[in-house]
Amino acid sequence: MKLVQYIERSLGFVKQNIYSLLGATKIQDEMYNNRQFTRTQESERIIWVDMEMTGLDPETCHILEVACIITDQHLNTIAEGPNLILHQPDNILLKMNEWSWKHHSQSGLLNASRESKITLEDAENQLMNFVKKYTPPGRCPLGGSSVYMDKLFLLKYMPTFANYMHYRIIDVSTVKELARRWYSIEGPKKLMKHRALEDIKESINELKFYKRCLFRQNIL
Structure with a gap:
C-alpha cells in the first residue's frame, strides 16, 4: 500500500x-x-540614400552631399537621418565637369562644400550610427533612384556603410522604366533640385505612386 x-x-x-x-x-x-x-x-525596412557627387566616375569623382531616410516596407518613414555636406577642397571642385559645376553652383552646394568641416570619415560614422538604431546588419536593401551609382561611390568611399546593407537594391528607376514600357505610365514629375534629401523624398513618393498604380493588393 x-x-x-x-x-x-x-x-x-x-x-x-x-x-x-x-x-x-x-x-x-x-x-x-x-x-x-x-x-x-x-x-523589411529600406535604407534610402541619395548623394550628390562631383561627377559619375567613382575612381576620379568625389561625394559632395549624402542623405539617408529609413522607411518600412510600405514606404512609411521610420526615421529621417543625417543630411551631410562634405568638405571638398578647390583642387577637387575645380575638376568638375560643366554640368556638375552649373547645377551645384545654382543649388548652393558648391559653396557649402567649400565651407563644410565634415570629413568623409565623419559622414560615414554618422550614417552608421543612424542605421544601426533602426536596422539589423546585412538585412535591409539600399533604395533610391539610379541607386546603383550611389552604391558604387559608397563601396569606394564608405565601404563600412555600404556593406552594412543587404547586397540587393531597390531601384525606383527600374520600376519607372518598366511602368513606361509596359503600361505607358509616366511617373510624377520631379523638381530636379539635385539636393540629396529632397531627391530621396521624391524617390520615395515616386515609388508610392507606382505602388498605388501597379502593385495592388489582391491582384490574383
Whole structure:
C-alpha cells in the first residue's frame, strides 16, 4: 500500500513538473516568436540614400552631399537621418565637369562644400550610427533612384556603410522604366533640385505612386 502511494505521489510530482516545463516552453516560444516578428519587421525596412557627387566616375569623382531616410516596407518613414555636406577642397571642385559645376553652383552646394568641416570619415560614422538604431546588419536593401551609382561611390568611399546593407537594391528607376514600357505610365514629375534629401523624398513618393498604380493588393 505504501509502495502504491509512493508511486502515485511520484507520478504526480513528475506530472506537475512536466506541466511547468511545458508552460515555460510555451512562454519562451511566444517570446521567441515576438522577437522574430520584430526582427522580421526591421529586416523589411529600406535604407534610402541619395548623394550628390562631383561627377559619375567613382575612381576620379568625389561625394559632395549624402542623405539617408529609413522607411518600412510600405514606404512609411521610420526615421529621417543625417543630411551631410562634405568638405571638398578647390583642387577637387575645380575638376568638375560643366554640368556638375552649373547645377551645384545654382543649388548652393558648391559653396557649402567649400565651407563644410565634415570629413568623409565623419559622414560615414554618422550614417552608421543612424542605421544601426533602426536596422539589423546585412538585412535591409539600399533604395533610391539610379541607386546603383550611389552604391558604387559608397563601396569606394564608405565601404563600412555600404556593406552594412543587404547586397540587393531597390531601384525606383527600374520600376519607372518598366511602368513606361509596359503600361505607358509616366511617373510624377520631379523638381530636379539635385539636393540629396529632397531627391530621396521624391524617390520615395515616386515609388508610392507606382505602388498605388501597379502593385495592388489582391491582384490574383
